[in-house]
Amino acid sequence: xxxxxxxxxxxxxxxxxxxxxxxxxxxxxxxxxxxxxxxxxxxxxxxxxxxxxxxxxxxxxxxxxxxxxxxxxxxxxxxxxxxxxxxxxxxxxxxxxxxxxxxxxxxxxxxxxxxxxxxxxxxxxxxxxxxxxxxxxxx
Amino acid sequence: xxxxxxxxxxxxxxxxxxxxxxxxxxxxxxxxxxxxxxxxxxxxxxxxxxxxxxxxxxxxxxxxxxxxxxxxxxxxxxxxxxxxxxxxxxxxxxxxxxxxxxxxxxxxxxxxxxxxxxxxxxxxxxxxxxxxxxxxxxxxxxxxxxxxxxxxxxxxxxxx
Numbered sequence: 001x002x003x004x005x006x007x008x009x010x011x012x013x014x015x016x017x018x019x020x021x022x023x024x025x026x027x028x029x030x031x032x033x034x035x036x037x038x039x040x041x042x043x044x045x046x047x048x049x050x051x052x053x054x055x056x057x058x059x060x061x062x063x064x065x066x067x068x069x070x071x072x073x074x075x076x077x078x079x080x081x082x083x084x085x086x087x088x089x090x091x092x093x094x095x096x097x098x099x100x101x102x103x104x105x106x107x108x109x110x111x112x113x114x115x116x117x118x119x120x121x122x123x124x125x126x127x128x129x130x131x132x133x134x135x136x137x138x139x
Numbered sequence: 140x141x142x143x144x145x146x147x148x149x150x151x152x153x154x155x156x157x158x159x160x161x162x163x164x165x166x167x168x169x170x171x172x173x174x175x176x177x178x179x180x181x182x183x184x185x186x187x188x189x190x191x192x193x194x195x196x197x198x199x200x201x202x203x204x205x206x207x208x209x210x211x212x213x214x215x216x217x218x219x220x221x222x223x224x225x226x227x228x229x230x231x232x233x234x235x236x237x238x239x240x241x242x243x244x245x246x247x248x249x250x251x252x253x254x255x256x257x258x259x260x261x262x263x264x265x266x267x268x269x270x271x272x273x274x275x276x277x278x279x280x281x282x283x284x285x286x287x288x289x290x291x292x293x294x295x296x297x298x299x
Contacts, residue, residue: 025284
């Protein structure tokens with residue numbers, strides 16, 4: 001089984017899951033950690049709680065909000081565990097792509113490569129797009 | 140081959156582009172609507188929202204019906220999206236090969252009754268739904284493919 005974990009500074013992660021599910025429907029394999037919302041939260045323990053739920057053959061794709069941030073830095077320490085894959089740069093197109101492709105038979109690293117390739121292009125300056133225009137298609 | 144006809148007042152947007160197209164295995168989306176072809180901004184926005192690797196054709200209702208009847212759509216796994224129950228009923232009446240209509244989103248408006256999350260029907264729209272059902276079209280309510288199918292006829296009867 002393949003699991004996803006969205007992890008962020010504050011509420012982005014849980015909000016991201018809410019938005020993903022509005023578009024794609026419910027998922028039962030996505031965890032979230034909205035870090036540092038309470039004084040007593042301990043990120044390392046929160047991560048351990050998720051990882052302890054994984055079976056030996058399970059895999060976990062962690063997507064953090066920002067590369068170089070403390071959440072991602074903490075997750076970097078987990079990469080000695082071969083079941084864990086880490087992506088920095090949580091955004092809705094990427095989150096949807098991963099959630100949808102999660103049932104795919106492709107290897108997890110292949111799935112991640114594809115998802116990154118497909119979604120890196122989705123950050124757009126829309127004013128510019130309108131100036132360029134798009135051709136009509138026919139049957 | 141027609142995979143599905145969906146009624147969605149937002150036409151092509153996230154749920155449609157990402158979830159439905161993928162789950163239906165559609166390779167072509169037809170937007171049948173009388174405003175979009177003549178509304179440049181709306182048309183461009185829809186064209187830009189197209190999922191990768193999928194053909195997107197935008198036609199007014201009359202041309203859409205003609206294309207279906209001419210058979211030029213036969214080679215596609217076609218997913219048709221219209222914005223209203225009235226447009227859906229026009230299509231199913233003109234092209235009886237459409238056997239399955241999904242109600243995804245019909246905006247709330249004065250006099251409309253909320254029959255399901257995101258689906259609000261005026262009395263005349265309820266009549267059109269019944270008319271489609273009488274013509275042996277399956278009319279079901281779902282926002283996303285993984286939602287449980289709700290039979291529109293049952294909901295209208297129960298609440299009506």
